[in-house]
Amino acid sequence: MDASLLPPGPSPTAIPRERVVVRGGGMAALTLGAGDRMTVLDPEGLQPALVFVTETDAVEDWEGAGVETLPALLDQGGEGSAEVARLLAENGFAPASLAGRALLSRDGGAGATADVAARADVLVVVAAPGGPMSPDAQDAPTDLIVTVTRARGRGRPLPAPLAPPKLDVRVPAAEARAYTVKAGDYIQIIDVDGRQCADFLAFDAAALEKGEEFGLDAATTRTLMGAAYPGPGLYSKYYDERQLPLVEVIRDTVGRHDTFALACSAKYYEDMGYPGHANCTDNFNAVLAPLGIRERAGWPAINFFYNTAVDHTNAITMDEPWSRPGDYVLLRALTDLVCATSSCADDIDPANGWEPTDIHVRVYDGAENFSKGIAFRMSADAEPRLTRESAFHQSLAAHTRNFVEYRGFWLPTCFTGEGPIAEYWACREKAAVMDLSPLRKFEVTGPDAEILLQRTVTRDMRKLAVGQVVYTALCYDHGGMIDDATVFRLSPTNFRVVCGEEFTGAWLRTKAAEWGLNVHVRASTDQLHNIAVQGPLSRDILSEVIWTGPTQPAITELKWFRFAVARLGGPTGPALVVSRTGYTGELGFEIWCHPKDGKALFDAVWAAGAPKGMKPLGLSALDMLRIEAGLVFAGYDFCDQTDPYEAGIGFAVAEKDEDFVGKAALARRKANPARKLVGLVIEGNDAVGHGDPLFVGRAQVGDVTSATRSPILKAQIALARIDVAHAATDTAIEIGKLDGHRKRIGAQIAPFPHFDPQKTKVRS
Missing domain, CATH: 2.60.120 (Jelly Rolls)
Known part of the structure; x- marks a missing residue:
C-alpha cells in the first residue's frame, strides 16, 4: 500500500x-x-x-x-x-x-x-x-x-507553522478548548493524525460583553452562500443569525465537512446504548461556562473534517473523514471572536476512523498574508496542492475579481464591465485572450518515445511530423476514455502531451515500465503556462509581437495543428512555442512560455490586441464557444465509461496496424454502437444542464452532456448522448425536469457541431 x-x-x-x-x-x-x-x-x-x-x-x-x-x-x-x-x-x-x-x-x-x-x-x-x-x-x-x-514509539510531528503563531493550542482527543481571536487574525485548525473531526464554534466577542450570544449559524450561512460548506474564494464566509459574517475561509486542504448537523451530544450516545459517553456538546459547555455562555443540549457547530452527506433518500449518512495527517482549515476572524474547538469524542462509528485523536489550533497575526486556496488532488493518492495562480493571474486580475478554482488554479469566470456575452462576441468577431495554464503537460522523451505513444494513443504517431500537433484520445482496455490530448512532436524522439488529467502522465509511465521501454515521461505543467489568442484578428495581433527564426514558419504561415518555436518581440526576447490550436471553433493560437515570462507575454499581446477590440475571455464565455463548436469536455461529454465514438471524436481513432491499448474494444464498440453524441436545439428558454435525462415517451433514451444559450444561433443548444435508435437528425425528443416526467422540455436532434461544421474558420 x-x-x-x-x-x-x-x-x-x-x-x-x-x-x-x-x-x-x-x-x-x-x-x-x-x-x-x-x-x-x-x-x-x-x-x-x-x-x-x-x-x-x-x-x-x-x-x-x-x-x-x-x-x-x-x-x-x-x-x-x-x-x-x-x-x-x-x-x-x-x-x-x-x-x-x-x-x-x-x-x-x-x-x-x-x-x-x-x-x-x-x-x-x-x-x-x-x-x-x-x-x-x-x-x-x-x-x-x-x-x-518514524521509529516505533515516536509520535507524528505537527506540520511546520505557516508563520510565527500567536497561539499554539493542543486539543487532546475527546476534549475541547476555548480561546479568543482578534479581528483580522487567522485560525488554523489542524487534524494531527488524520480522520479526526473537529467541531468549531465562534461568537461575536463584543456582543458577548453586552450579554448577547451571536454565534455561527449554519442555516443562515447555507442560505446566503448557496453551498453546503463555503470554500475559499468570493463566497467563503460563515455568518451568525443577524446575517453578519464572523469568519472567512482562507484555505481548506480537505474540501469535505459538515455544516448541517449538531456536534455530538449526550443524547446521541444514550440512544446508541452508551450513557455517560464523552461528547463534544458537554465538552463545549464545560469550556464556555467560565465565559458566561449558556449551556445547550446540542451545539450547532461547524464540523470540520466530518464526512457526512445527504443521500438520494434524504437520509444523513457518514463514513470515515477524508482528512489526512496534517490537513487543515485556515480561517480569518472578521471581528473579535470567542472561539471553541473540540476533538470529536465519537469512537462508536466511522466518524473519527473509530479512534479519536488530537486536534491542534494555531492563531496567526492578521499582518500575515496567506494565499487563498483549496487543496486539489489530481488522483486519490496524490498529495494535496493549494490553488495557485498562473503566470497571467495578476494581469487578468486587473480586469476582474471573478475567479474560481479550476484543476488547481484560479481562473476567471468573466470580466468586470464586459461579461460573458461581450467576451463571446469579441472572440467570434474580433479576438479574445484566455488563460489555459491548468492544462497538464508531459515531456515524453527517449529512443522509445514514439513506440510508447503509438501503443497508448488512438492516433498514428508514426505519421506525425516534427512541428505537427495532433488531437487524440487515450483509452483503457475496455475502450473507455482516460483523457483526450494534443500531442506535439518536437523531434524524432521527443513529444509533448498536453491534456487535462495528471493521471495521464502516471499511466503513460506505468505502461512504459510494463513494456520495458527506454522512455521518460516527465511533468512540465509548472514550467509551461499558456494563453490562447482566438478570433478572426488573432493572426494579425500575434504577427505584431511574435518573432520566428528563418527556419521556422512565421505566424502568417503557421498551418492548422502546427507549431513554431518563437520569441517575443524579436530574436533576443523570451522563448515561446506558438501552436495553431484552440478550443473555440475560431481561427486561433496558443502561446506557451515559462511562467517567469508570463507577464511580459500578456502585456505585449494586450498592447497589440486591445486597440483592435480584443477582450479577455473567461470560463463562462468559453463554455458557450466550445459547445457551439462541438468540442468535448472531460467529466461532461466523456468519462471512463465513454468510448471516443460515443464522445463524438471517433475521427481521432486511427486505422493503424499496430496494437494499442483499447484497440480490440474500440473495434467491437464501433461495429456495435449503442449511443451517439448528438446536437440538440431546445424549445423555449427553460434552463437545461448536464445530466438532464432525454425521453421518448416514458422511456429514457439518453442524457444531456453540456448545454448553453447560443448567442449566434439565438437558441438554447446542447450536446447529448443518446441511444442510436433515436439519434437521427430532426428526431423530436423531450428533456425531463423535476422527476423527469412532471416537466418536459421539447428538443430536436440537430447537426453536430452546431457552429461551422466544416471548420472553415479554424482552417482559415
Missing part, C-alpha cells in the same frame, strides 16, 4: 509514516529523530536530489561534498524555499552551515530511491534542483517524494 494512503480500520497512528512532496526546482525541510528513516523517490526519472543536514554525525553513512550550496539554491526562490529559510532562521541555523550531498543523480530512472537514516535529532533539507525550462526544451525539474518512517 502507498504510504500516503490511510488503511481502513482503527489506529491511524499505528503506521508512523509521513509523505512530503518536494516540488521540481524547489525544496522542503523536515526533522528526523534517532531511528527515523527517510526515503527519497524520483517517480519520473532524471531528477537529481540534494540533501542538506544541520549535523552530519546525526546521519548514518554520511558522505558529503561537491554539491551546490544551500544559499545558492535558496536564492533561486523555488517552491518551498521561503518556508525553508524561515524554518532555519527560527532554529538558529545559517543556510551555509548545512552540509550537503547528492542523494540521487541526474541520470536516474523512474522509481529511483535512496535512504537517509538518523542517529540523532537532525533538521534535513531536501532539494529537487533545476532551472527554468525553455518552452522548446524538455528538461523540466520534477517532483521528488519523501517518505519518513
Whole structure:
C-alpha cells in the first residue's frame, strides 16, 4: 500500500509514516529523530536530489561534498524555499552551515530511491534542483517524494507553522478548548493524525460583553452562500443569525465537512446504548461556562473534517473523514471572536476512523498574508496542492475579481464591465485572450518515445511530423476514455502531451515500465503556462509581437495543428512555442512560455490586441464557444465509461496496424454502437444542464452532456448522448425536469457541431 494512503480500520497512528512532496526546482525541510528513516523517490526519472543536514554525525553513512550550496539554491526562490529559510532562521541555523550531498543523480530512472537514516535529532533539507525550462526544451525539474518512517514509539510531528503563531493550542482527543481571536487574525485548525473531526464554534466577542450570544449559524450561512460548506474564494464566509459574517475561509486542504448537523451530544450516545459517553456538546459547555455562555443540549457547530452527506433518500449518512495527517482549515476572524474547538469524542462509528485523536489550533497575526486556496488532488493518492495562480493571474486580475478554482488554479469566470456575452462576441468577431495554464503537460522523451505513444494513443504517431500537433484520445482496455490530448512532436524522439488529467502522465509511465521501454515521461505543467489568442484578428495581433527564426514558419504561415518555436518581440526576447490550436471553433493560437515570462507575454499581446477590440475571455464565455463548436469536455461529454465514438471524436481513432491499448474494444464498440453524441436545439428558454435525462415517451433514451444559450444561433443548444435508435437528425425528443416526467422540455436532434461544421474558420 502507498504510504500516503490511510488503511481502513482503527489506529491511524499505528503506521508512523509521513509523505512530503518536494516540488521540481524547489525544496522542503523536515526533522528526523534517532531511528527515523527517510526515503527519497524520483517517480519520473532524471531528477537529481540534494540533501542538506544541520549535523552530519546525526546521519548514518554520511558522505558529503561537491554539491551546490544551500544559499545558492535558496536564492533561486523555488517552491518551498521561503518556508525553508524561515524554518532555519527560527532554529538558529545559517543556510551555509548545512552540509550537503547528492542523494540521487541526474541520470536516474523512474522509481529511483535512496535512504537517509538518523542517529540523532537532525533538521534535513531536501532539494529537487533545476532551472527554468525553455518552452522548446524538455528538461523540466520534477517532483521528488519523501517518505519518513518514524521509529516505533515516536509520535507524528505537527506540520511546520505557516508563520510565527500567536497561539499554539493542543486539543487532546475527546476534549475541547476555548480561546479568543482578534479581528483580522487567522485560525488554523489542524487534524494531527488524520480522520479526526473537529467541531468549531465562534461568537461575536463584543456582543458577548453586552450579554448577547451571536454565534455561527449554519442555516443562515447555507442560505446566503448557496453551498453546503463555503470554500475559499468570493463566497467563503460563515455568518451568525443577524446575517453578519464572523469568519472567512482562507484555505481548506480537505474540501469535505459538515455544516448541517449538531456536534455530538449526550443524547446521541444514550440512544446508541452508551450513557455517560464523552461528547463534544458537554465538552463545549464545560469550556464556555467560565465565559458566561449558556449551556445547550446540542451545539450547532461547524464540523470540520466530518464526512457526512445527504443521500438520494434524504437520509444523513457518514463514513470515515477524508482528512489526512496534517490537513487543515485556515480561517480569518472578521471581528473579535470567542472561539471553541473540540476533538470529536465519537469512537462508536466511522466518524473519527473509530479512534479519536488530537486536534491542534494555531492563531496567526492578521499582518500575515496567506494565499487563498483549496487543496486539489489530481488522483486519490496524490498529495494535496493549494490553488495557485498562473503566470497571467495578476494581469487578468486587473480586469476582474471573478475567479474560481479550476484543476488547481484560479481562473476567471468573466470580466468586470464586459461579461460573458461581450467576451463571446469579441472572440467570434474580433479576438479574445484566455488563460489555459491548468492544462497538464508531459515531456515524453527517449529512443522509445514514439513506440510508447503509438501503443497508448488512438492516433498514428508514426505519421506525425516534427512541428505537427495532433488531437487524440487515450483509452483503457475496455475502450473507455482516460483523457483526450494534443500531442506535439518536437523531434524524432521527443513529444509533448498536453491534456487535462495528471493521471495521464502516471499511466503513460506505468505502461512504459510494463513494456520495458527506454522512455521518460516527465511533468512540465509548472514550467509551461499558456494563453490562447482566438478570433478572426488573432493572426494579425500575434504577427505584431511574435518573432520566428528563418527556419521556422512565421505566424502568417503557421498551418492548422502546427507549431513554431518563437520569441517575443524579436530574436533576443523570451522563448515561446506558438501552436495553431484552440478550443473555440475560431481561427486561433496558443502561446506557451515559462511562467517567469508570463507577464511580459500578456502585456505585449494586450498592447497589440486591445486597440483592435480584443477582450479577455473567461470560463463562462468559453463554455458557450466550445459547445457551439462541438468540442468535448472531460467529466461532461466523456468519462471512463465513454468510448471516443460515443464522445463524438471517433475521427481521432486511427486505422493503424499496430496494437494499442483499447484497440480490440474500440473495434467491437464501433461495429456495435449503442449511443451517439448528438446536437440538440431546445424549445423555449427553460434552463437545461448536464445530466438532464432525454425521453421518448416514458422511456429514457439518453442524457444531456453540456448545454448553453447560443448567442449566434439565438437558441438554447446542447450536446447529448443518446441511444442510436433515436439519434437521427430532426428526431423530436423531450428533456425531463423535476422527476423527469412532471416537466418536459421539447428538443430536436440537430447537426453536430452546431457552429461551422466544416471548420472553415479554424482552417482559415
